[in-house]
Amino acid sequence: MLERRSALASATPYVSGSLSIAERPGFSLTQVAGVEEKIAAVTGPLPEKVARAQVNGALTIFRIGPAQFWIVGPEMDDTASRLQGQCAVTPLSNSRVRIALEGAPAREVLSMLIPVDVHQTVFTPGTVALTGIHHTPVTVHCTGETAFDIYVMRTFALNAWEVITDAARAFAGNP
Amino acid sequence: MMIPCPYCGDRDVSEFRYGGDATKQRPQHGTGDLKTWHDYYFLFDNPKGPHTEYWQHVLGCRRWFKLARNTATNEIGGVVS
Secondary structure (H helix, E strand, O other): OOOOOOOOOOOOOEEEOOEEEEEOOOEEEEEEEOOHHHHHHHHOOOOOOOOEEEEEOOEEEEEEEOOEEEEEEEOOOOHHHHHEOOEEEEEOOOOEEEEEEEOOOHHHHHHOOOOOOOOOOOOOOOEEEEEEEOOEEEEEEEEEOOEEEEEEEHHHHHHHHHHHHHHHHHHOOOO | OEEEEOOOEEEEHHHOEEEEEOOOOOOOOOOOOHHHHHHHHHOOOOOOOEEEEEEEOOOOOOOEEEEEEEOOOOOEEEEEO
């Protein structure tokens, strides 16, 4: 039996004051592309714009282009199998690592990493940005006022982790 | 410089890749004249002023699109359909 191993197995969770950075495993990720009505019949409503996430029960859906979506669900999820034959389905669960960045200085840390306006009046909870950290593509999802999920390619995960924790050290000692 | 991605909205130029002159017309398939192909592949104008270019949102939605940009001022004229 193959055992799933984290790409961040060697990384130590970072905690300083209220700021924490930790891998958030336990999710499934499926990329789908096709006729939106067929996809929506299985997943529920789809986000109209790239910038907003749509939450349908246990599923969180990101639009990543025209008629192309990411579906984030629980680790054991049958959405991908229910979509088979309805659209192009690409399982990505093993290709991405989810890093949770949380705490009061989280926006300041993020602003050092991505070329996106992360001000609390612009990058509100539910906002999504397809962008890059250290020249590698990442998807950033604002899950709360000071909480973000960062989806990183598995092969770049350790590098992204080091860059993120490096930026966080500027706020070490902050409450 | 901010570039208006047709799918992601206004984003920083560092997320994009320049893809070349979008005004060049590829020779028809079957064109046998080597000079035509030579000129298409190797000769480029270097316009100063309004220009239409290919750009890819490589760190975002990865889509290609045509963009109007003034090469002298970097003023963005918007996405060209």
